[in-house]
Amino acid sequence: MCTVCGCGTSHVHEHKHDDGPDHVHGHDHGDGTAHVHFGEGDAGLSVPGMSQSRLIRLEADILGKNDAYAERNRTLLAEKGVLALNLVSSPGSGKTSLLVETLKRLAGKTPAAVIEGDQQTSNDADRIRETGAPAIQINTGKGCHLDAHMVGHALEKLPLEPAGILFIENVGNLVCPAGFDLGEAFKVVILSVTEGEDKPLKYPDIFAKADLMILNKTDLLPHVDFCVGAAVANARRVNSRIKVLQVSARTGEGLEGWMSWLEGARTLRSAGSTGIAAE
């Protein structure tokens, strides 16, 4: 039995020296199926050539600065009475499609604005603007997530109406956006049924931090091997309080549940609460 993850299989894992050098490396048990951990040091990640203590200092510095910007965004959004949502998912799970359908349904009733994050192109912001909603595209270049500083600059340019909703579509990535608070009220993670029901277990951080998981592309369920019950159980293993909605941005199935979740969250926000949105 491995003492690192307790999984019962023999495998390769990180091994920290007791005698000084602050680093971790692979350690082969040499007797069976192999897998390798590189996230078990004090920093929770491994970068070749960099010690764990240096990694911790760097991470604390970057995240500390990000958190300060995030608090500034949160204060501004609260002053304006705007509900901000951070939409996270792997590439292509349907964030923009869901937003387009959402904005069509909000039009004329609830003011909404969108920040789009992608490494390159303004495709998504163009798709959003076609609905009539204002949108700012942030291109992160080599960056794999939005940060609160970028969002703060976009907020200076976006019209934010009282009691409205700000949707922030993060860069498609199930890993990096998890670490960066943008000043949102809620994180919404989107998982499409083509991705496999094990994703919450493989990428737990993002599911652990999300308030809501939207299972998208349910119209494809008859064509794929995807067990909704297993996906929900996996999400709840890493986050027992996560709420789950099933939708198809393509057919509109289930979108009424999402629209009422949004309305519940908006009402909570207007009342000044930051708690989890209504059931």
Ligand SMILES: Nc1nc2c(ncn2[C@@H]2O[C@H](COP(=O)(O)OP(=O)(O)OP(=O)(O)O)[C@@H](O)[C@H]2O)c(=O)[nH]1
């Ligand atoms: N069948 C089906 N296809 C969908 C659904 N939602 C989105 N798609 C398709 O999935 C593809 C990706 O959709 P996007 O909305 O661009 O996904 P995204 O998450 O915004 O992608 P990135 O911004 O690149 O991360 C497109 O071809 C959509 O038409 C759905 O509910 N059902």
Ligand SMILES: [Mg+2]
């Ligand atoms: Mg998109």
